[in-house]
Amino acid sequence: MQAPPDRRFAADAEAHRRDAPRHCPGCGAPPAIVTEFWEGTARRFYCSCSGCGWTGEITPTGDVAVGHEPEH
Amino acid sequence: MLTAEQNDELTQVDAGTPMGEVLRRYWYPVAFTRELAEFPVKRVELLGEFFALWRSPSGRYGIVPEACPHRKASLAYGVVESDGLRCPYHGWVFDEAGACVEQPAERDDTRFGARVSAQAGVAEEMGGLVWAYVGPGPAPRLPRFDTYVMEGFRDIGWADLPCNYVQIMENAVDPHHVEWLHGRYFQFIGRHEGFTSPASFAKKHQKVGFTPFEWGIIKRRVLEGASEDNDDWKVGHPLVFPYNMRVGGGGVHQMQIRVPINRTTTRFMLYTVHRPDEGYEHVEQPVVPDYNIPVVDEKGRHVVNYVEGQDIMAWVTQGAITDRTTEHLGRSDIGVAMLRKMFREQMDRVARGEDPLGTIREEHERIDLPCEKDKFHAGAQFALDFCDMGSTRFSPMLDAIKKIHVSAAERVASGSASGSGS
Numbered sequence A: 001m002q003a004p005p006d007r008r009f010a011a012d013a014e015a016h017r018r019d020a021p022r023h024c025p026g027c028g029a030p031p032a033i034v035t036e037f038w039e040g041t042a043r044r045f046y047c048s049c050s051g052c053g054w055t056g057e058i059t060p061t062g063d064v065a066v067g068h069e070p071e072h
Numbered sequence B: 001m002l003t004a005e006q007n008d009e010l011t012q013v014d015a016g017t018p019m020g021e022v023l024r025r026y027w028y029p030v031a032f033t034r035e036l037a038e039f040p041v042k043r044v045e046l047l048g049e050f051f052a053l054w055r056s057p058s059g060r061y062g063i064v065p066e067a068c069p070h071r072k073a074s075l076a077y078g079v080v081e082s083d084g085l086r087c088p089y090h091g092w093v094f095d096e097a098g099a100c101v102e103q104p105a106e107r108d109d110t111r112f113g114a115r116v117s118a119q120a121g122v123a124e125e126m127g128g129l130v131w132a133y134v135g136p137g138p139a140p141r142l143p144r145f146d147t148y149v150m151e152g153f154r155d156i157g158w159a160d161l162p163c164n165y166v167q168i169m170e171n172a173v174d175p176h177h178v179e180w181l182h183g184r185y186f187q188f189i190g191r192h193e194g195f196t197s198p199a200s201f202a203k204k205h206q207k208v209g210f211t212p213f214e215w216g217i218i219k220r221r222v223l224e225g226a227s228e229d230n231d232d233w234k235v236g237h238p239l240v241f242p243y244n245m246r247v248g249g250g251g252v253h254q255m256q257i258r259v260p261i262n263r264t265t266t267r268f269m270l271y272t273v274h275r276p277d278e279g280y281e282h283v284e285q286p287v288v289p290d291y292n293i294p295v296v297d298e299k300g301r302h303v304v305n306y307v308e309g310q311d312i313m314a315w316v317t318q319g320a321i322t323d324r325t326t327e328h329l330g331r332s333d334i335g336v337a338m339l340r341k342m343f344r345e346q347m348d349r350v351a352r353g354e355d356p357l358g359t360i361r362e363e364h365e366r367i368d369l370p371c372e373k374d375k376f377h378a379g380a381q382f383a384l385d386f387c388d389m390g391s392t393r394f395s396p397m398l399d400a401i402k403k404i405h406v407s408a409a410e411r412v413a414s415g416s417a418s419g420s421g422s
């Protein structure tokens, strides 16, 4: 039997439902499965498509584009 | 009678329900102190939710919801460490404030501990019990009711009962049941089992009264042969909202505790302190002993040859959640009606964002509750009847307790009493 939803993290569950990618970047079909994971401050969506076989991570970045500089 | 909707609302305990939100504004005993001394982490069920309760090596207590925020393994199987509770599965650590302070499988720059705190409650020790508050912060103070902090000789009888706690609380404002359930019915069982039940329990009620006060409802009675000058009326004893009743007399002080474990399971505890008013000499107890009280026998029938066993029989046979849509209350049940009104009022208070009845935010040493000393107008005999006819009969401390009452009486008789009234 499925455990009842954990009320502490209802906002995270809601954000996942809202933000998980709905279209495969390869063919536009709904992805077969989207697993969200967190890495530091980033949310990453690991997607795979059973239609065209595309597999990859999609990460919302917001307005700011972050680069890096080589050490100097 | 109530409507089905009202009965449903009254008996809820779950988070997000009006009554569940009221119940989350109070502290509850969730373990015996000795349990966490024996093993420092325990799975606890309270108000229909599971928690991991632990005692740190430095003696502090923590409580967090059982499911680990990572992938939901049970923190009740956690490793108790100096800086918190470590999940047994992948080693995340949560401190007493619920903060996730370690995610050992993540690199420094991929950690996200701040997003996965475990929403801790607060836990404290008092009187041989570990108490927890799991409601919204800031937590009120743990009320230091007299019974838990007074000097005396303690024991705690307990059982988990398969019924909703509200029907047990309704019993606490039902004085008439005493002369029938603990009077006539006790005599009937005694006749068949060959013992004599205590005569004072069968005294007829002439008058009952209920007074709301800051901690709940004071219950008063005038018994046959007594008057309004007797303690039973003048002092009475209280239902302590929302889940306790303070009783006693004859040097016995007791809190009857009914913790809503879930909607249809109630932990019933008899927290008893023996402390004769005069002639008491204190006996040290390194550990407060607890013991199981019998509920049913090997045939599955209720054990009804002791006072609380009779109460338990009545509460449990009312049904897991008693059907209040087809009950038939009379004038003598007016205390029950008053209690339901009190529950309803607290739901409104909490919905308005106010503290409900009986929560305390001021620092305090001890809260004295009104409680009659001369119980049932029966004098010191009450203490001995209490030992033989109540749950204390099953206590491993029975002999020690009787000795306390008998030697105190002897000291008083020989004029060498040292203790004084408290």
Ligand code: FES
Residues within 6 Å of the ligand: B068, B069, B070, B071, B072, B073, B087, B088, B089, B090, B091, B092
């Ligand atoms: S489930 Fe607790 S650390 Fe992974």
Ligand SMILES: [Fe+2]
Residues within 6 Å of the ligand: A024, A025, A026, A027, A028, A029, A049, A050, A051, A052, A053, A054
């Ligand atoms: Fe595709």
